[in-house]
Amino acid sequence: MIRKAFSAVLIAALAGCSFAPHYARPVMKLPADWKPVEGWQPANPSDGALRGDWWTGFDDATLTDLIAKADAHNQTVAQAAATYRQARAATREARASLFPTVTANGGVTHTVSGGSRSIVTGGVSSSGARVSNNYTVSLGGSWQPDLFGKIGNTVSNAHATEQARLADLASARLALHGELATDYLSLRAADAQIASLTATVEAYQRSLQIATNRYNAGIAPHTDVFQGQSQLASAQSDLEGEKRTRTQFEDAIAVLVGENPASFTLPTLAGAWTPVTPDVPAVLPSTLLERRPDVASAERQVAAANAEIGVEKAAFFPTIGLSGNGGFNNGSLSGLFASSALLWSLGAQVSETILDFGARSAKVQQARAAYEGAVANYRQVALTAFQDVQDNLVAEQVLARQEVLLRQASVAADKSEASIRDQYRAGIIVYTDVVSAQATALSARRALIQGQLDRQNAAVALIQALGGGWSQADITNGAEAARAAEIRKSQQP
Secondary structure, three states, rough: OOHHHHHHHHHHHHOOOOOOOOOOOOOOOOOOOOOOOOOOOOOOOOOOOOOOOHHHHHHOOHHHHHHHHHHHHHHHHHHHHHHHHHHHHHHHHHHOOOOOEEEEEEEEEEEEEEEEEEEEOOOOEEEOOOOEEEEEEEEEEOOOOOOOOOOHHHHHHHHHHHHHHHHHHHHHHHHHHHHHHHHHHHHHHHHHHHHHHHHHHHHHHHHHHHHHHHHHHHOOOHHHHHHHHHHHHHHHHHHHHHHHHHHHHHHHHHHOOOOOOOOHHOOOOOOOOOOOOOOOOOOHHHHOOOOOOHHHHEEEEEEEEHHHHHHHHHOOOOEEEEEEEEEEOOOOOOOOHHHHEEEEEEEEEEEEOOOOOOHHHHHHHHHHHHHHHHHHHHHHHHHHHHHHHHHHHEEEEEEEHHHHHHHHHHHHHHHHHHHHHHHOOOOOHHHHHHHHHHHHHHHHHHHHHHHHHHHHHHHHHHHHOOOOOOOHHHHHHOHHHHHHHHHHHOOOO
Protein backbone atom coordinates (compact mmCIF):
# COMPACT_ATOMS: atom_id res chain seq x y z
CA MET A 1 0.00 0.00 0.00
CA ILE A 2 2.85 2.34 0.89
CA ARG A 3 4.56 1.48 -2.39
CA LYS A 4 1.40 2.35 -4.37
CA ALA A 5 1.03 5.66 -2.55
CA PHE A 6 4.67 6.50 -3.19
CA SER A 7 4.23 5.66 -6.88
CA ALA A 8 1.21 7.91 -7.12
CA VAL A 9 3.10 10.78 -5.52
CA LEU A 10 6.05 10.23 -7.85
CA ILE A 11 3.83 10.21 -10.95
CA ALA A 12 2.10 13.40 -9.81
CA ALA A 13 5.48 15.04 -9.24
CA LEU A 14 6.77 14.02 -12.63
CA ALA A 15 3.61 15.36 -14.26
CA GLY A 16 4.86 18.78 -13.25
CA CYS A 17 3.06 22.05 -12.75
CA SER A 18 2.84 25.32 -14.66
CA PHE A 19 3.55 28.81 -13.41
CA ALA A 20 2.08 30.48 -16.50
CA PRO A 21 -0.94 32.67 -15.69
CA HIS A 22 -4.32 31.21 -16.62
CA TYR A 23 -4.87 32.24 -20.21
CA ALA A 24 -8.05 33.87 -21.49
CA ARG A 25 -8.51 35.87 -24.66
CA PRO A 26 -8.21 39.61 -23.94
CA VAL A 27 -11.59 41.25 -23.50
CA MET A 28 -12.84 43.56 -26.26
CA LYS A 29 -15.79 45.91 -26.00
CA LEU A 30 -17.96 45.01 -28.98
CA PRO A 31 -20.77 47.09 -30.52
CA ALA A 32 -24.17 45.48 -31.01
CA ASP A 33 -24.29 46.27 -34.73
CA TRP A 34 -22.59 48.27 -37.47
CA LYS A 35 -23.22 52.00 -37.81
CA PRO A 36 -25.47 52.69 -40.83
CA VAL A 37 -25.61 55.80 -43.00
CA GLU A 38 -28.66 57.64 -44.24
CA GLY A 39 -30.64 55.49 -46.62
CA TRP A 40 -28.66 52.38 -45.70
CA GLN A 41 -30.43 49.07 -45.93
CA PRO A 42 -28.63 45.86 -44.98
CA ALA A 43 -28.46 43.34 -47.81
CA ASN A 44 -29.97 39.94 -47.15
CA PRO A 45 -28.53 37.50 -49.70
CA SER A 46 -29.63 33.89 -49.45
CA ASP A 47 -26.15 32.74 -48.45
CA GLY A 48 -25.67 33.88 -44.89
CA ALA A 49 -21.89 33.56 -44.85
CA LEU A 50 -18.98 34.27 -47.14
CA ARG A 51 -17.70 31.34 -49.18
CA GLY A 52 -14.02 30.52 -49.28
CA ASP A 53 -14.04 31.02 -53.05
CA TRP A 54 -15.60 34.47 -52.75
CA TRP A 55 -14.05 35.71 -56.01
CA THR A 56 -16.50 33.58 -58.00
CA GLY A 57 -19.14 36.13 -57.03
CA PHE A 58 -17.66 38.47 -59.65
CA ASP A 59 -18.64 35.95 -62.35
CA ASP A 60 -15.33 36.02 -64.23
CA ALA A 61 -13.67 32.73 -65.19
CA THR A 62 -10.36 34.44 -65.94
CA LEU A 63 -10.18 35.84 -62.42
CA THR A 64 -10.85 32.38 -60.98
CA ASP A 65 -8.07 30.87 -63.09
CA LEU A 66 -5.62 33.61 -62.07
CA ILE A 67 -6.28 33.09 -58.36
CA ALA A 68 -5.69 29.34 -58.72
CA LYS A 69 -2.41 30.08 -60.46
CA ALA A 70 -1.41 32.61 -57.79
CA ASP A 71 -2.08 30.11 -55.00
CA ALA A 72 0.29 27.70 -56.69
CA HIS A 73 3.09 30.07 -57.68
CA ASN A 74 3.04 33.28 -55.63
CA GLN A 75 6.33 33.65 -53.79
CA THR A 76 5.03 35.75 -50.88
CA VAL A 77 2.57 32.99 -49.99
CA ALA A 78 5.33 30.40 -50.46
CA GLN A 79 7.48 32.35 -47.99
CA ALA A 80 4.63 32.48 -45.44
CA ALA A 81 4.11 28.74 -45.88
CA ALA A 82 7.81 28.10 -45.27
CA THR A 83 7.72 30.27 -42.14
CA TYR A 84 4.79 28.18 -40.87
CA ARG A 85 6.69 24.94 -41.53
CA GLN A 86 9.65 26.37 -39.59
CA ALA A 87 7.38 27.15 -36.64
CA ARG A 88 5.81 23.68 -36.82
CA ALA A 89 9.26 22.08 -36.70
CA ALA A 90 10.14 24.28 -33.71
CA THR A 91 7.06 22.93 -31.91
CA ARG A 92 8.17 19.35 -32.53
CA GLU A 93 11.64 20.23 -31.26
CA ALA A 94 10.22 21.71 -28.06
CA ARG A 95 7.89 18.75 -27.51
CA ALA A 96 10.80 16.32 -27.87
CA SER A 97 12.31 17.79 -24.69
CA LEU A 98 9.51 16.14 -22.68
CA PHE A 99 11.02 12.73 -23.39
CA PRO A 100 14.37 11.10 -22.57
CA THR A 101 17.35 11.35 -24.86
CA VAL A 102 18.83 7.95 -25.69
CA THR A 103 22.33 7.42 -27.12
CA ALA A 104 24.18 4.31 -28.26
CA ASN A 105 27.97 3.86 -28.49
CA GLY A 106 30.29 1.12 -29.59
CA GLY A 107 34.08 0.86 -29.92
CA VAL A 108 37.14 -1.27 -30.10
CA THR A 109 40.60 -0.43 -28.76
CA HIS A 110 43.82 -2.16 -29.86
CA THR A 111 46.65 -1.55 -27.35
CA VAL A 112 50.35 -2.44 -27.68
CA SER A 113 52.58 -1.98 -24.60
CA GLY A 114 56.28 -2.76 -23.99
CA GLY A 115 58.85 -4.29 -26.45
CA SER A 116 59.52 -2.75 -29.83
CA ARG A 117 57.75 -2.52 -33.15
CA SER A 118 59.18 -2.39 -36.68
CA ILE A 119 57.66 -2.03 -40.07
CA VAL A 120 58.39 -4.94 -42.38
CA THR A 121 57.15 -5.95 -45.75
CA GLY A 122 53.56 -7.10 -45.42
CA GLY A 123 52.77 -5.58 -41.99
CA VAL A 124 54.01 -4.57 -38.54
CA SER A 125 56.29 -6.76 -36.45
CA SER A 126 56.22 -6.58 -32.63
CA SER A 127 59.13 -7.88 -30.55
CA GLY A 128 58.51 -8.60 -26.89
CA ALA A 129 55.35 -6.42 -26.87
CA ARG A 130 52.07 -7.11 -25.07
CA VAL A 131 49.02 -6.73 -27.33
CA SER A 132 45.47 -6.37 -25.89
CA ASN A 133 42.04 -5.63 -27.34
CA ASN A 134 39.03 -4.05 -25.66
CA TYR A 135 35.47 -4.08 -26.99
CA THR A 136 32.66 -1.87 -25.66
CA VAL A 137 28.95 -1.51 -26.38
CA SER A 138 26.85 0.90 -24.33
CA LEU A 139 23.39 2.45 -24.23
CA GLY A 140 22.77 5.66 -22.32
CA GLY A 141 19.83 7.86 -21.52
CA SER A 142 19.17 11.20 -19.87
CA TRP A 143 15.95 12.94 -18.91
CA GLN A 144 14.96 16.20 -17.30
CA PRO A 145 11.57 15.86 -15.59
CA ASP A 146 9.37 18.89 -16.17
CA LEU A 147 8.52 19.40 -12.52
CA PHE A 148 7.86 23.12 -12.72
CA GLY A 149 6.38 23.47 -16.21
CA LYS A 150 9.32 25.06 -18.01
CA ILE A 151 9.31 22.55 -20.86
CA GLY A 152 5.52 22.37 -20.98
CA ASN A 153 5.23 26.15 -21.26
CA THR A 154 7.98 26.18 -23.88
CA VAL A 155 5.88 23.71 -25.88
CA SER A 156 2.77 25.85 -25.36
CA ASN A 157 4.68 28.92 -26.51
CA ALA A 158 5.95 27.13 -29.63
CA HIS A 159 2.51 25.70 -30.43
CA ALA A 160 0.81 29.08 -30.11
CA THR A 161 3.52 30.62 -32.28
CA GLU A 162 2.97 27.87 -34.84
CA GLN A 163 -0.76 28.67 -34.91
CA ALA A 164 0.06 32.38 -35.29
CA ARG A 165 2.27 31.61 -38.30
CA LEU A 166 -0.53 29.48 -39.75
CA ALA A 167 -2.91 32.43 -39.37
CA ASP A 168 -0.25 34.66 -40.97
CA LEU A 169 -0.27 32.29 -43.93
CA ALA A 170 -4.04 32.71 -44.18
CA SER A 171 -3.56 36.49 -44.04
CA ALA A 172 -1.01 36.30 -46.86
CA ARG A 173 -3.41 34.25 -48.99
CA LEU A 174 -6.29 36.63 -48.28
CA ALA A 175 -4.13 39.66 -49.12
CA LEU A 176 -2.97 37.95 -52.32
CA HIS A 177 -6.51 37.18 -53.41
CA GLY A 178 -7.67 40.70 -52.63
CA GLU A 179 -4.77 42.39 -54.42
CA LEU A 180 -5.10 40.11 -57.43
CA ALA A 181 -8.85 40.70 -57.65
CA THR A 182 -8.37 44.46 -57.34
CA ASP A 183 -5.67 44.54 -60.02
CA TYR A 184 -7.68 42.34 -62.37
CA LEU A 185 -10.88 44.35 -61.97
CA SER A 186 -8.85 47.53 -62.49
CA LEU A 187 -7.40 46.04 -65.68
CA ARG A 188 -10.89 45.29 -66.97
CA ALA A 189 -11.98 48.82 -66.10
CA ALA A 190 -8.95 50.06 -68.07
CA ASP A 191 -10.17 47.94 -70.99
CA ALA A 192 -13.54 49.68 -70.68
CA GLN A 193 -11.87 53.11 -70.54
CA ILE A 194 -9.79 52.23 -73.62
CA ALA A 195 -12.94 51.15 -75.51
CA SER A 196 -14.73 54.34 -74.45
CA LEU A 197 -11.80 56.56 -75.42
CA THR A 198 -11.40 54.76 -78.73
CA ALA A 199 -15.03 55.46 -79.53
CA THR A 200 -14.58 59.04 -78.34
CA VAL A 201 -11.54 59.56 -80.60
CA GLU A 202 -13.58 58.31 -83.54
CA ALA A 203 -16.42 60.69 -82.63
CA TYR A 204 -14.00 63.61 -82.27
CA GLN A 205 -12.53 62.78 -85.67
CA ARG A 206 -16.00 62.98 -87.19
CA SER A 207 -16.68 66.28 -85.44
CA LEU A 208 -13.33 67.64 -86.63
CA GLN A 209 -14.18 66.59 -90.17
CA ILE A 210 -17.49 68.42 -89.93
CA ALA A 211 -15.72 71.57 -88.67
CA THR A 212 -13.10 71.26 -91.44
CA ASN A 213 -15.79 70.89 -94.11
CA ARG A 214 -17.65 73.92 -92.80
CA TYR A 215 -14.42 75.93 -92.71
CA ASN A 216 -13.54 74.90 -96.25
CA ALA A 217 -17.03 75.94 -97.30
CA GLY A 218 -16.47 79.35 -95.73
CA ILE A 219 -19.31 79.06 -93.24
CA ALA A 220 -17.22 78.43 -90.08
CA PRO A 221 -14.15 80.16 -88.66
CA HIS A 222 -10.72 78.52 -88.55
CA THR A 223 -10.90 78.45 -84.76
CA ASP A 224 -13.46 75.63 -85.00
CA VAL A 225 -10.83 73.48 -86.70
CA PHE A 226 -8.21 74.39 -84.10
CA GLN A 227 -10.59 73.52 -81.26
CA GLY A 228 -11.42 70.20 -82.90
CA GLN A 229 -7.75 69.36 -83.39
CA SER A 230 -6.92 70.23 -79.78
CA GLN A 231 -9.81 68.18 -78.44
CA LEU A 232 -8.89 65.19 -80.60
CA ALA A 233 -5.21 65.27 -79.58
CA SER A 234 -6.17 65.48 -75.91
CA ALA A 235 -8.45 62.44 -76.22
CA GLN A 236 -5.73 60.52 -78.07
CA SER A 237 -3.30 61.35 -75.27
CA ASP A 238 -5.79 60.07 -72.69
CA LEU A 239 -6.13 56.88 -74.72
CA GLU A 240 -2.36 56.31 -74.67
CA GLY A 241 -2.34 56.93 -70.92
CA GLU A 242 -5.01 54.28 -70.37
CA LYS A 243 -3.00 51.80 -72.42
CA ARG A 244 -0.05 52.46 -70.14
CA THR A 245 -2.25 51.99 -67.07
CA ARG A 246 -3.51 48.66 -68.41
CA THR A 247 0.06 47.47 -68.97
CA GLN A 248 0.96 48.33 -65.38
CA PHE A 249 -1.96 46.29 -64.02
CA GLU A 250 -1.06 43.41 -66.34
CA ASP A 251 2.54 43.45 -65.08
CA ALA A 252 1.36 43.54 -61.47
CA ILE A 253 -0.87 40.52 -62.09
CA ALA A 254 2.06 38.67 -63.69
CA VAL A 255 4.15 39.10 -60.53
CA LEU A 256 1.27 37.98 -58.31
CA VAL A 257 0.83 34.74 -60.26
CA GLY A 258 4.57 34.11 -60.24
CA GLU A 259 5.34 34.84 -63.89
CA ASN A 260 7.74 37.17 -65.64
CA PRO A 261 5.88 40.30 -66.85
CA ALA A 262 7.85 40.22 -70.10
CA SER A 263 6.18 36.96 -71.14
CA PHE A 264 2.75 37.41 -69.56
CA THR A 265 -0.28 38.80 -71.39
CA LEU A 266 -4.00 38.98 -70.75
CA PRO A 267 -6.29 39.32 -73.78
CA THR A 268 -8.20 42.57 -74.09
CA LEU A 269 -11.80 42.38 -72.97
CA ALA A 270 -14.01 41.23 -75.82
CA GLY A 271 -17.29 43.10 -76.03
CA ALA A 272 -18.77 45.57 -73.59
CA TRP A 273 -17.69 45.62 -69.98
CA THR A 274 -20.49 44.34 -67.75
CA PRO A 275 -19.16 44.54 -64.19
CA VAL A 276 -20.75 42.27 -61.59
CA THR A 277 -20.69 43.27 -57.92
CA PRO A 278 -21.69 40.47 -55.52
CA ASP A 279 -23.80 40.97 -52.43
CA VAL A 280 -21.57 40.64 -49.38
CA PRO A 281 -23.30 39.22 -46.29
CA ALA A 282 -22.28 41.21 -43.23
CA VAL A 283 -21.40 39.41 -40.02
CA LEU A 284 -22.19 40.62 -36.52
CA PRO A 285 -19.40 42.57 -34.81
CA SER A 286 -19.10 39.84 -32.17
CA THR A 287 -18.26 37.20 -34.80
CA LEU A 288 -15.73 39.33 -36.68
CA LEU A 289 -12.97 38.36 -34.24
CA GLU A 290 -13.41 34.73 -35.34
CA ARG A 291 -13.23 35.51 -39.05
CA ARG A 292 -10.09 37.60 -39.47
CA PRO A 293 -6.80 35.69 -39.73
CA ASP A 294 -4.78 38.74 -38.67
CA VAL A 295 -6.87 38.97 -35.49
CA ALA A 296 -6.39 35.24 -34.89
CA SER A 297 -2.64 35.63 -35.36
CA ALA A 298 -2.51 38.50 -32.87
CA GLU A 299 -4.51 36.46 -30.33
CA ARG A 300 -2.18 33.46 -30.70
CA GLN A 301 0.79 35.76 -30.10
CA VAL A 302 -0.85 36.78 -26.81
CA ALA A 303 -1.15 33.09 -25.86
CA ALA A 304 2.51 32.52 -26.73
CA ALA A 305 3.57 35.50 -24.61
CA ASN A 306 1.45 34.19 -21.72
CA ALA A 307 3.24 30.82 -21.85
CA GLU A 308 6.62 32.57 -21.89
CA ILE A 309 5.84 34.03 -18.46
CA GLY A 310 5.61 30.46 -17.12
CA VAL A 311 8.93 29.58 -18.75
CA GLU A 312 10.71 32.45 -17.01
CA LYS A 313 9.04 31.80 -13.63
CA ALA A 314 10.26 28.20 -13.68
CA ALA A 315 13.85 29.48 -13.52
CA PHE A 316 13.32 30.19 -9.79
CA PHE A 317 13.11 26.45 -9.08
CA PRO A 318 15.72 23.68 -9.21
CA THR A 319 16.52 21.80 -12.38
CA ILE A 320 16.65 18.04 -11.92
CA GLY A 321 18.34 15.68 -14.36
CA LEU A 322 18.30 11.89 -14.41
CA SER A 323 20.78 9.78 -16.34
CA GLY A 324 21.55 6.12 -16.81
CA ASN A 325 24.08 4.10 -18.75
CA GLY A 326 24.44 0.39 -19.39
CA GLY A 327 26.65 -1.73 -21.61
CA PHE A 328 29.29 -4.36 -21.98
CA ASN A 329 33.06 -4.14 -21.81
CA ASN A 330 35.31 -7.11 -22.57
CA GLY A 331 38.72 -7.88 -24.04
CA SER A 332 37.26 -10.63 -26.19
CA LEU A 333 34.66 -10.11 -28.85
CA SER A 334 33.21 -13.56 -28.21
CA GLY A 335 32.73 -12.78 -24.53
CA LEU A 336 31.49 -9.22 -25.00
CA PHE A 337 27.88 -9.97 -24.04
CA ALA A 338 28.66 -12.26 -21.11
CA SER A 339 27.10 -11.33 -17.79
CA SER A 340 30.52 -10.71 -16.31
CA ALA A 341 31.11 -7.97 -18.91
CA LEU A 342 27.98 -6.02 -17.94
CA LEU A 343 28.44 -2.47 -16.67
CA TRP A 344 25.74 -0.01 -15.64
CA SER A 345 25.29 3.24 -13.78
CA LEU A 346 22.47 5.53 -12.62
CA GLY A 347 22.80 9.15 -11.69
CA ALA A 348 20.86 12.24 -10.74
CA GLN A 349 21.80 15.87 -10.49
CA VAL A 350 20.12 18.95 -9.12
CA SER A 351 21.11 22.51 -9.94
CA GLU A 352 19.75 25.73 -8.52
CA THR A 353 20.81 29.34 -8.95
CA ILE A 354 21.45 30.84 -5.53
CA LEU A 355 22.25 34.44 -6.44
CA ASP A 356 21.82 36.20 -9.77
CA PHE A 357 21.30 39.80 -8.59
CA GLY A 358 17.78 40.02 -10.01
CA ALA A 359 18.40 38.57 -13.47
CA ARG A 360 15.57 36.04 -13.22
CA SER A 361 13.14 38.63 -11.88
CA ALA A 362 14.08 40.93 -14.72
CA LYS A 363 13.34 38.19 -17.24
CA VAL A 364 9.91 37.60 -15.70
CA GLN A 365 9.22 41.32 -15.91
CA GLN A 366 10.33 41.29 -19.56
CA ALA A 367 7.96 38.41 -20.26
CA ARG A 368 5.07 40.22 -18.55
CA ALA A 369 5.78 43.40 -20.50
CA ALA A 370 5.91 41.39 -23.73
CA TYR A 371 2.54 39.87 -22.83
CA GLU A 372 1.04 43.30 -22.18
CA GLY A 373 2.43 44.51 -25.50
CA ALA A 374 0.89 41.51 -27.28
CA VAL A 375 -2.47 42.27 -25.66
CA ALA A 376 -2.28 45.89 -26.82
CA ASN A 377 -1.38 44.75 -30.32
CA TYR A 378 -4.32 42.32 -30.35
CA ARG A 379 -6.76 45.02 -29.33
CA GLN A 380 -5.35 47.43 -31.91
CA VAL A 381 -5.61 44.82 -34.69
CA ALA A 382 -9.19 44.11 -33.64
CA LEU A 383 -10.10 47.81 -33.63
CA THR A 384 -8.58 48.21 -37.08
CA ALA A 385 -10.64 45.24 -38.25
CA PHE A 386 -13.82 46.93 -37.03
CA GLN A 387 -12.79 50.13 -38.79
CA ASP A 388 -12.14 48.29 -42.06
CA VAL A 389 -15.56 46.65 -42.02
CA GLN A 390 -17.39 49.83 -41.01
CA ASP A 391 -15.66 51.92 -43.69
CA ASN A 392 -16.32 49.43 -46.46
CA LEU A 393 -19.90 48.73 -45.42
CA VAL A 394 -20.59 52.44 -45.82
CA ALA A 395 -18.56 52.65 -49.03
CA GLU A 396 -20.43 49.76 -50.63
CA GLN A 397 -23.82 51.32 -49.95
CA VAL A 398 -22.82 54.84 -50.98
CA LEU A 399 -21.05 53.69 -54.15
CA ALA A 400 -24.08 51.63 -55.17
CA ARG A 401 -26.23 54.77 -55.08
CA GLN A 402 -23.53 56.81 -56.80
CA GLU A 403 -23.36 54.30 -59.65
CA VAL A 404 -27.06 54.82 -60.37
CA LEU A 405 -26.62 58.59 -60.44
CA LEU A 406 -23.46 58.41 -62.58
CA ARG A 407 -25.26 56.22 -65.12
CA GLN A 408 -28.08 58.74 -65.32
CA ALA A 409 -25.57 61.56 -65.78
CA SER A 410 -23.73 59.64 -68.52
CA VAL A 411 -26.91 58.83 -70.47
CA ALA A 412 -28.06 62.45 -70.28
CA ALA A 413 -24.64 63.76 -71.34
CA ASP A 414 -24.54 61.40 -74.34
CA LYS A 415 -27.97 62.60 -75.49
CA SER A 416 -26.94 66.23 -75.04
CA GLU A 417 -23.73 65.63 -77.05
CA ALA A 418 -25.63 64.05 -79.94
CA SER A 419 -28.22 66.84 -80.00
CA ILE A 420 -25.65 69.66 -79.92
CA ARG A 421 -23.57 68.00 -82.65
CA ASP A 422 -26.65 67.90 -84.89
CA GLN A 423 -27.38 71.55 -84.14
CA TYR A 424 -23.84 72.52 -85.08
CA ARG A 425 -24.09 70.58 -88.31
CA ALA A 426 -27.24 72.60 -89.04
CA GLY A 427 -25.42 75.85 -88.26
CA ILE A 428 -27.59 76.72 -85.28
CA ILE A 429 -24.83 76.88 -82.63
CA VAL A 430 -21.09 77.54 -82.51
CA TYR A 431 -18.41 74.85 -82.25
CA THR A 432 -17.52 75.83 -78.70
CA ASP A 433 -20.85 74.38 -77.59
CA VAL A 434 -19.96 71.09 -79.30
CA VAL A 435 -16.57 70.95 -77.57
CA SER A 436 -18.16 71.63 -74.20
CA ALA A 437 -20.86 68.98 -74.67
CA GLN A 438 -18.39 66.37 -75.84
CA ALA A 439 -16.04 67.05 -72.93
CA THR A 440 -18.95 66.73 -70.50
CA ALA A 441 -20.08 63.46 -72.08
CA LEU A 442 -16.57 62.01 -72.00
CA SER A 443 -16.10 63.01 -68.38
CA ALA A 444 -19.45 61.42 -67.46
CA ARG A 445 -18.60 58.16 -69.23
CA ARG A 446 -15.21 57.92 -67.55
CA ALA A 447 -16.73 58.77 -64.17
CA LEU A 448 -19.30 55.99 -64.60
CA ILE A 449 -16.61 53.40 -65.36
CA GLN A 450 -14.55 54.59 -62.40
CA GLY A 451 -17.63 54.50 -60.17
CA GLN A 452 -18.37 50.91 -61.21
CA LEU A 453 -14.78 49.94 -60.49
CA ASP A 454 -14.83 51.72 -57.12
CA ARG A 455 -17.93 49.74 -56.16
CA GLN A 456 -16.29 46.45 -57.12
CA ASN A 457 -13.11 47.35 -55.25
CA ALA A 458 -15.17 48.29 -52.19
CA ALA A 459 -16.79 44.84 -52.33
CA VAL A 460 -13.34 43.22 -52.48
CA ALA A 461 -12.15 45.35 -49.55
CA LEU A 462 -15.26 44.46 -47.53
CA ILE A 463 -14.77 40.76 -48.21
CA GLN A 464 -11.17 41.06 -47.05
CA ALA A 465 -12.24 42.99 -43.97
CA LEU A 466 -14.68 40.19 -43.13
CA GLY A 467 -11.98 37.54 -43.48
CA GLY A 468 -12.90 36.23 -46.93
CA GLY A 469 -14.83 33.23 -45.65
CA TRP A 470 -12.03 32.22 -43.28
CA SER A 471 -12.70 31.06 -39.73
CA GLN A 472 -10.44 30.80 -36.69
CA ALA A 473 -11.38 27.13 -36.52
CA ASP A 474 -9.33 26.65 -39.69
CA ILE A 475 -6.11 26.78 -37.66
CA THR A 476 -7.26 23.95 -35.37
CA ASN A 477 -9.39 21.73 -37.63
CA GLY A 478 -6.61 21.13 -40.17
CA ALA A 479 -8.14 23.18 -43.01
CA GLU A 480 -5.38 25.81 -43.12
CA ALA A 481 -2.67 23.20 -42.58
CA ALA A 482 -4.03 21.31 -45.59
CA ARG A 483 -3.80 24.49 -47.66
CA ALA A 484 -0.21 24.97 -46.49
CA ALA A 485 0.63 21.41 -47.57
CA GLU A 486 -0.96 22.03 -50.95
CA ILE A 487 1.09 25.21 -51.38
CA ARG A 488 4.30 23.33 -50.62
CA LYS A 489 3.36 20.57 -53.03
CA SER A 490 2.62 23.03 -55.82
CA GLN A 491 5.91 24.89 -55.25
CA GLN A 492 8.04 21.76 -55.64
CA PRO A 493 9.56 21.24 -59.13
